[in-house]
Amino acid sequence: MKPARFAYFQPDSVDEAVACLRENGGEARVLAGGQSLLVLMNRRQIRPTALVDLKRVRGLDYLVRDGEGLRIGALTRHIDIENADDPQIRTAFGVLPESARLIGHLPIRTRGTFGGSIAYADPRAEWCLLAVLLDAEVVVVSEDGSRTVPAKDFFTGAHQSAARWDEIVAEVRFPHPAPNAALVEFGIQQGDLPVVAASAAVDLDARGRIASARIALGGVADRPVRANGAEKAAVGSVPDGRLLDHLAQLASKELDPPADPRTDGHDRKELATVLVARALRASIARGATAGTGATPRTGATPGTSATAGTGRQADHQKAEDR
């Protein structure tokens, strides 16, 4: 549990950091919160020759509203998103603070960063999933300048992204508000990366029919995926229980999830069906109560159904806090 030898750099700015990265070649790594990187290094699963620690880099730690959108600096800690108290962020992007509290445990949220999570591109990570669900854009910077990559193109495989070795993730932009977005996940225990996570953002029209639906899944492929077929099929329908179950089936039908020692591919597919149905219900319930609901998380109160209303969900969140 001792890392192999490495060189260590502490640049003061983004410019210095990207220069340092390029100087040290492809085997150098950026160190942000260290909550994923150091674990791998201590187990010698990876052996970077150099670490470029972003700890001293200023100006990458922010949550700012930008028109109707939101920009998050790469070094923003999970906990700062969890505790964001800007009421407009809470209304338009309530799913972000609510999902933050599903990430690991307090010490992990206190150190781990938003950009680190995006850069690490774990197919189960909450931030990656929401970036795909909400059509976010990832801003990456290198010595050559910056470029913007849509989230759907950014994640290219398990722990693989469109960011080049000499690029740093600087910012993630959420272009549109998503007051109804909800994320539901199943992990073996609280604080684990989920086995499967589902998220949905459903908007209803004036007649109560589905105007648009976005559905994304984590933990079912080598990257977060959108359920395009189910999204299309949703439009124009009345969101009753049967429809939502049908959409959930549609969403999981196309999946071919990888197996792991704990959950085989089939189980993941079944879980996906269950969780998409719950996420859709949660999103619709949120629309009905104008954004006051909490993001439900399955596993704590078995059988929680989002349509049961926000009171029940709030209880259930409390149960998890113990």
Place this chain on the structure above:
Amino acid sequence: MNAIGTSVPRLEDERLLLGRGRFHDGVIRPGQLWMRVVRSPVAHGRIRGVDTSAAERLPGVVSVITSADLVGMPRIPVRQPAPGMDFTPYLQAPLATGFVRYVGDPVAAVLADDPYVAEDAAELVALDIEELPVALDARSAADLELECFGGHRAEVGIIEFGYGEVDEVFAGAAHVVSTNLRVGRHSGTPLEPRGLVAEWDDRAERMTIWGATKVPYFNRRVAAQMIGLPEHRIHMLETDAGGSFGVRGEFYPEDLLVPYLCFRTRRPVKWSEDRAEHFVAANHARQQEHDIELAFDEDHRLLGLRNEAWLDNGGYIRTHGAVVAVLTASMMSGPYRLPACRSRVHIVTTNKTPIGTYRAPGRYQHNFVREHALDVAATQLGADPVELRRRNLLDATEFPHRRAIHIFGSPMVLDGKDHLEHFDKALASSEYQAWREQARAARESGRLVGTGCAFILEKAGLGYDSAIVDVDTTGAVRVAMGGANVGQGIETVMAQITAEEFDVPAESVKVVLSDTDILPDGSGTFASRTTVVGGTAVKQAAEAVVRKARRVAGVLLGADPEELRVEGGTLFAPGDPDKRLTLAEIARVCFTPAHLRNGEEPGLIGRSTYVADGMTYPYGAHFAQAEIDPGTGQVRLLRYAITYEIGRAVHPQLVRQQILGGAVQGIGGALFEEFRYSERGEPQSITLNDYRWPRASDIPEIRLDVFEDSPAPGNPLGVRGAGEGGTAGAGAAVANAVRDALQLTGDVGALPLHPERVKELLRRRDGGDADRPARDA
């Protein structure tokens, strides 16, 4: 005064809370070297060669050893031999010799002046191992003949206990219920992994070892014999310990390697295990498969029990020998009126980490298997599970209850009181019947909620232990006892027992544990024995001091020694309370020539060795209420309750903490914790991300009622063990609650009840095939 029966502040707390505790890793000796063990990456193989040259060339490396350096050294012996069973071929060598038997088997040890370099060097040791077929299932592996064991079978032996005409009983029974149940592989995984520091003193020509816990005297003996040193050349010293749970502190390969390398280099050597190492190197536990049958008459009275079990022992037989199998097989008969019983456990080696004794060894298994089979029987007989137990529990007229069995050489005499009465009290205090009603109502509304109960038979207190109590000329009281501090608060308890005799505050008593220079022998801390056996030795040693103090004071005060009163650490005659002698004054007299001329030993000292006649058998009940998420298979415990007969609680709060902590570990094994292996025998649970400890959010508030209805008749304190009863029933109660929530007619099959296993049970219950879409709530 602050003594037995009161929850005084723990004496350990001040130093631990102020950061003055000292754990093995805090022991830093000048010039110390670091050991890193090179472990087998394959589960079974023939060692063709170990090339250490590259490692030896790395700057900072002092020494690299393999089995070639240990030629002629005996293998690690068992601590508890089993009559009639020869473990010799199956014992583990400190470094693998000829063959490797599991992933993690130590093959070489590297010594370097820095832990990073040691790890770098360990990677450079080149292993040439020819892989051999692996055996991962005890039942099917039993008949294999293994070259690595000189052609001996994988099955080490069979432990059998029984009484009565069991086959006849089954032949004539009105009802026979049988099931097949498996307990998963999990273990005690202390917060502080193992570690040792050894330092050689050139002037004294002896070695000091820090970090041994549990059984330091045994470990000293083994290290001395294996290295070829007189025992007195090794001094074991106590450190604080972040838990043992039966796992930490046994004599492992590293317990030889560290002192051996220290002796060889004459330099301090430190080894501090990391978590990944711990998960493959320290004892695993539990894994067993059982075929169990229960026979009943028409009135649902138990007539007989037959059990055949296979214990997946892992790669070698370690120090506990056959203890797990013995405690499973002998105690399977449980707390019930059971005319006939036969219980057999096959001990089978496989290519996994060796197993050992973990908190409630054997009892976690036998209580789960028997209590779950009882619930299956209740369903099949159309009986109520609570009533089925009530009908068969031993009652007041049947104690002491002798079973025609000898365990560890002593007859099995259940020494408790009315078990039925305990169960009725437990049902009342837990309000279990109300939980059942709630669960029933919840099920009617479509939720999957269920309840389960289990009555458990425990055992405690075994063997002997020694103690010395002395009072010096300043009046300071010191106790030395052979048990070990593993973080359980034993210093406080020993201080209380001593303080009671002198009528002084517990915090004024200094307790020294596991210092092999003070006491010639000690048995250690395991089997819920330390308070029962060591505590009794301490009590008797303190009584001897008081007797001597009376003798001396009687002369000085001109009073009858027997009449003297002991109060606040002083002695006086009842008729003359103003003329008092302090213990300090008496102690001073004990060093005068006049005193010694009477044939007395110098000093105010008492010694005792207490030998327990047999074990004491505490008992209790566990209750669980659980809800299952039908979509994910996740089990959530909603309620949990335990009742336990403790005989007498020396420190009621510590008893509670023992039972509650134990329950959390038991629940861990029932729902979360599991060492999994790939088909090639590669461990899949090597981080806390894969091996899942229960967390606060997984555990409901546990209601605990400790009873002192039945002081243990076998020891003067009347205490029964507290260490394991919280663990012993958790598998049973959780499994029964899950079974009830799912309304299964059969059994749950296996522990732990991971979500995917529960989903599988749901699918099978509903008769659906695997492609059936999942239902949502």
